[in-house]
Every structure is written in C-alpha cells, then in structure tokens.
Amino acid sequence: MEILTIGNVPxxxxxxxxxxxxxxxxxxxxxxxxxxxxxxxxxxxxxxxEHLVVQDFQSSNYADVYSRAYLKHSNGAIVY
Structure with a gap:
C-alpha cells in the first residue's frame, strides 16, 4: 500500500x-x-x-479472497 500524504490528523x-x-x-x-x-x-x-504487508493465503486453501487497504485517523475517520 502507499501513503501519498499525511494531513493534519495523525x-x-x-x-x-x-x-x-x-x-x-x-x-x-x-x-x-x-x-x-x-x-x-x-x-x-x-x-x-510505499509499505509492504505480506500474508500467505496459499497455505490457507481459500477458494476466494478479497482484500483492500485502509487507514484509520486518530479522530476515528476511516479511509479505504
């Protein structure tokens, strides 16, 4: 995932x-x-x-996996 900018809210x-x-x-x-x-x-x-997050889904034998990145600000706001 990539964080492009950091605003006023941590x-x-x-x-x-x-x-x-x-x-x-x-x-x-x-x-x-x-x-x-x-x-x-x-x-x-x-x-x-850019930040790398690794998870081995192959060993879990999942038929389907959907994923997406998110971040949570200190004020509780969530951005996907």
Whole structure:
C-alpha cells in the first residue's frame, strides 16, 4: 500500500482487511471488505511512502479472497 500524504490528523493504524471463503459452495463473501472483516496488521511506520504487508493465503486453501487497504485517523475517520 502507499501513503501519498499525511494531513493534519495523525494516522492511528493502517492495515489490510480481507474476506474469504474456503470453497465455492459457501455463501458469497464480501467483495468490499471493511474493518468488520479479517485484518492483516502492519507494523510499518505510519509515514509517507510505499509499505509492504505480506500474508500467505496459499497455505490457507481459500477458494476466494478479497482484500483492500485502509487507514484509520486518530479522530476515528476511516479511509479505504
């Protein structure tokens, strides 16, 4: 993920959220995951630039995985 600029409100956290299903017989998953879905926590510094977050989904044998980055400001605002 990439943080382009940091404004006046500090970044509290940035992570990857994802949703998945083990097989295609399971009900449809959320194709736009939110913070209510599963998270991959980033330990990267909250600074401008590109940040790498790695998760091994292949060993989990998921049929489908949807993911997206988000950040949460210290005022509670969430940006995907």
């Amino acid at each position: 970044i509290e956290e940035f992570e990857i959220v994802y949703s998945f299903r083990k097989d295609r017989l399971t009900k449809p998953i959320n194709s736009n995951p939110t913070i209510l879905d599963s998270k991959i926590i980033s330990n990267e510094p909250k600074s401008v630039g």
